[in-house]
Amino acid sequence: MGQVLDRIEVVAEEIRGQAVESETACRLTDTAARLLRDSGAIRLLQPKLYGGIEAHPREFAETVMGIAALDGASGWVAGVVGVHPWELAFADPRVQQEIWSENYDTWIASPYAPMGIATPVDGGYVLTGRWSFSSGTDHCQWAFLGAMVGDGEGGVAMPPSSLHVILPRVDYQIVGDSWDVIGLRGTGSKDLIVDGAFIPSHRTLDAWKVMDGRAQKEAGRSEPLYNMPYSCMFPLGITSAVIGIAEGALACHIAAQKDRVAITGQKIKEDPYVLSAIGESAAEINASRVSLIETAERFYDKLDAGKEITFEERAIGRRTQIAAAWRAVRALDEIFTRAGGGALRYSTPMQRFWRDAHAGLAHAVHVPGPTNHASALTQLGVEPQGMMRAMI
Missing domain, CATH: 1.20.140.10 (Butyryl-CoA Dehydrogenase, subunit A, domain 3)
Structure with a gap:
């Protein structure tokens, strides 16, 4: 059993006991989020340089399974939010420093679906859009969002290309009443809105390069985990x-x-x-x-x-x-x-x-x-x- 899963076993009844309240609130309770945070579950794939564990993917999967068997919403958030440090590990070192320099337990939300437009400007992009299904977002201070590169006229530039952009919570709005669903209610997978936020280039990754593995290599990550x-x-x-x-x-x-x-x-x-x-x-x-x-x-x-x-x-x-x-x-x-x-x-x-x-x-x-x-x-x-x- 992995070190994080050992900690989860100790607080298993506490995690299980938060499920009803999380479901009612349509978000993880602060207690449920704290239990995940204290266990280290979200740092399993995080670089050791920033307090992470750099665990084997098997340990990550088994830990998520173990949490989800106690409470589906907590397990879901551990699986979704828990994978974001993996990608941040091969983003620009400047954004890693911005997110983790003061607190290794800073969480990052998503989604990656390209539901926004990132219009190129000097030094970066201007981002606009609305994204659904941002799991665990109430407990996150940053977000990875997918966006198509814009043509400057409100449309998508041709040939199409997409980005994963990284932005702090001050640059997006969480739509509080956007997650009233039949299942996984406790995940709080709410909508996010961005209205013209400036995204410096160092807070972006080429989505296609992430998908085919070039981004990892270009960042100089040689570890099997990050490749x-x-x-x-x-x-x-x-x-x-x-x-x-x-x-x-x-x-x-x-x-x-x-x-x-x-x-x-x-x-x-x-x-x-x-x-x-x-x-x-x-x-x-x-x-x-x-x-x-x-x-x-x-x-x-x-x-x-x-x-x-x-x-x-x-x-x-x-x-x-x-x-x-x-x-x-x-x-x-x-x-x-x-x-x-x-x-x-x-x-x-x-x-x-x-x-x-x-x-x-x-x-x-x-x-x-x-x-x-x-x-x-x-x-x-x-x-x-x-x-x-x-x-x-």
């Missing part, structure tokens, strides 16, 4: 949270069935169909965990040996990651439908795990079609083009 593919690391946190939520639901289900008696008077322990569903679902959720971690381990080992990760490997890795999330949620559905009417009560965590898992599956990194298509084309010797290469 992991973006298309592995960013989804790793999100899918780990979904798998952890499924694991939490399974544990909740098993605990509830131990003394349950069906309306027929039969003990659930004697119902072969319920028992079979538990066994099959447990195996499927574990398979999801194993397959996701195996990809990250294999990529890390290959980089550590001085080799490159090919586009085909990245595409297959993304396919495996997506399949892991869907497999885990399908397994959760199997046990939820056999959990009895009591699982529907808001007083039990089972229904929250179920809602959170389905909300997590709706994330863009879990859309299977294009990635399955691209990975199959690549294995058939055809080079995917255009959007078929997105997020790979």
Whole structure:
């Protein structure tokens, strides 16, 4: 077990106990955020130079799973906010200093989707736009935001190019009432608005270079951790949270069935169909965990040996990651439908795990079609083009 996960185990009941209040508030409670902060979960992928741990991606994934099994929202924030220090590690050293020089526990929000326009001006860009789904944003002081480079007339410059821009909280507005949803309510994934903020060039990264690994190399990062593919690391946190939520639901289900008696008077322990569903679902959720971690381990080992990760490997890795999330949620559905009417009560965590898992599956990194298509084309010797290469 990793050092951070050891700390999480000590405060497990406290994390679990914050779930209802976080869901009601549509954001992590200050206590839930403090527990994550004190554990070091958000610093797992952060450079040691700035108080980070530079953990193996496996430890990051296992820690996110462990937190999500206690509370889906806390696990989700640990996975999403926790990956941002990884990218900041190969951003301009000046912005690293701006963010971490006074407080190693400064958190950074997102999203990366290019929902804004960054218009070039002397020394940088002027950024305008509105972004949805900024998980954990109430507890963050900076944000990574995706933006298309503008043409100076309100449109997108051609050929299109995109940036990841980094800006402090004073430059964006959090829309307080923009996160009223059915699942993952406690993540507080609210909208952000930027209205003409100046972004100096040193606070930007070329999004395409981040995706294909050039940004890491140009920054001089030689460590295997920081040369992991973006298309592995960013989804790793999100899918780990979904798998952890499924694991939490399974544990909740098993605990509830131990003394349950069906309306027929039969003990659930004697119902072969319920028992079979538990066994099959447990195996499927574990398979999801194993397959996701195996990809990250294999990529890390290959980089550590001085080799490159090919586009085909990245595409297959993304396919495996997506399949892991869907497999885990399908397994959760199997046990939820056999959990009895009591699982529907808001007083039990089972229904929250179920809602959170389905909300997590709706994330863009879990859309299977294009990635399955691209990975199959690549294995058939055809080079995917255009959007078929997105997020790979």
